[in-house]
Amino acid sequence: MSKTLERTRIPAGNSLKVRKSLSKPVNPNNRHYEALLQMSDEDLMSQFQAGTVEAFDILVSRYKDPLTNYIYRFLGDMKECEDLLQETFLRVYRNRHSYRRIAKYSTWLYTIAGNLARSEYRKRKRRRLYSLQSVNRDDEEYEVEIPDETFSPDKxxxxxxxxxxxxxxxxxxxxxxxxxxxxxxxxxxxxxxxxxxxxxxxxxxxxxxxxxxxxxxxxxxxxxxxxxx
Missing domain, CATH: 1.10.10.10 (Winged helix-like DNA-binding domain superfamily/Winged helix DNA-binding domain)
Incomplete structure (x- = not known):
C-alpha cells in the first residue's frame, strides 16, 4: 500500500487499528500465524469474531490490493480510493459480528466497498450538478485554476x-x-x-x-x- 495511504488522517480508536493493519506487512514468523495463513477467509472471520485480531490483519493483507483496484477502476481517483479502502475495512472491523458464514466473506466485503463507491459516485454527480447550476445563476467571472494532468507517455x-x-x-x-x-x-x-x-x-x-x-x-x-x- 502506498505511503499516501499511511499518511491519511483518520480518527483514533478502531480507525487507528485499521490503519495499522493496512500499513503493516503480515509477518508469519510463528506457528500461530502460519496456522492462520492456511485458513479460508470465512475461518479467519470466525477467528476475528472470537477476538484474534491477527486474523483481521491477514484478511486486510489478502484484499487491500484487489479492493484498491476495484474502487479505483470504479471512481478513477486514487485519493478517494484510499479513503474508501480505509472506510471499507473500518466497517468490517466494526461490524464483524454481523457477518454470517452463509455468505462468502469476499461477497460481504465487496458489497460494503461497492455501496461506499456507489454512494461517493452519486455525491460527485450531485456536486457537479450543483456547481453547474451555481455558475448558471451567477454572471460574475471566476478565475479557476485547473491542475495540469497532462499524460506523458515517455514517462x-x-x-x-x-x-x-x-x-x-x-x-x-x-x-x-x-x-x-x-x-x-x-x-x-x-x-x-x-x-x-x-x-x-x-x-x-x-x-x-x-x-x-x-x-x-x-x-x-x-x-x-x-x-x-
Missing part, C-alpha cells in the same frame, strides 16, 4: 500506458456498466457473486456485462486509433 512503461487508456475508457461508460465489468473482468468474480454484491438479477448482470464490454471495446478501439494516428 510510463507500455503496460502503464495501456492501463491509462483502459481507465480513461472505463470513466466514459455509465456507472451501471462500469461496476459489473470491473467485478467480472478485473476482479474475476463469478456471475452469482456479482449478482449478490450488486443486488441485481442474474439476467441483468449478464446483460450489463455484455453491453459494458461492447461499449468499452468501442471506446478502446477509438482511443488506440487516435493514438496511432
Amino acid at each position: 510510463h512503461t507500455e503496460s502503464t500506458i495501456q492501463d491509462y487508456f483502459i481507465q480513461e475508457a472505463l470513466r466514459q461508460i455509465p456507472e451501471e456498466f462500469r461496476e459489473v465489468v470491473v467485478l467480472r473482468d478485473v476482479q474475476q468474480l463469478a456471475y452469482e457473486e456479482i449478482a449478490e454484491i450488486t443486488g441485481l438479477p442474474m439476467g441483468t448482470v449478464k446483460s450489463r456485462i455484455n453491453r459494458g464490454r461492447t461499449k468499452l471495446q468501442g471506446l478502446l478501439k477509438d482511443i488506440y486509433t487516435v493514438q496511432e494516428e
Whole structure:
C-alpha cells in the first residue's frame, strides 16, 4: 500500500487499528500465524469474531490490493480510493459480528466497498450538478485554476500506458456498466457473486456485462486509433 495511504488522517480508536493493519506487512514468523495463513477467509472471520485480531490483519493483507483496484477502476481517483479502502475495512472491523458464514466473506466485503463507491459516485454527480447550476445563476467571472494532468507517455512503461487508456475508457461508460465489468473482468468474480454484491438479477448482470464490454471495446478501439494516428 502506498505511503499516501499511511499518511491519511483518520480518527483514533478502531480507525487507528485499521490503519495499522493496512500499513503493516503480515509477518508469519510463528506457528500461530502460519496456522492462520492456511485458513479460508470465512475461518479467519470466525477467528476475528472470537477476538484474534491477527486474523483481521491477514484478511486486510489478502484484499487491500484487489479492493484498491476495484474502487479505483470504479471512481478513477486514487485519493478517494484510499479513503474508501480505509472506510471499507473500518466497517468490517466494526461490524464483524454481523457477518454470517452463509455468505462468502469476499461477497460481504465487496458489497460494503461497492455501496461506499456507489454512494461517493452519486455525491460527485450531485456536486457537479450543483456547481453547474451555481455558475448558471451567477454572471460574475471566476478565475479557476485547473491542475495540469497532462499524460506523458515517455514517462510510463507500455503496460502503464495501456492501463491509462483502459481507465480513461472505463470513466466514459455509465456507472451501471462500469461496476459489473470491473467485478467480472478485473476482479474475476463469478456471475452469482456479482449478482449478490450488486443486488441485481442474474439476467441483468449478464446483460450489463455484455453491453459494458461492447461499449468499452468501442471506446478502446477509438482511443488506440487516435493514438496511432
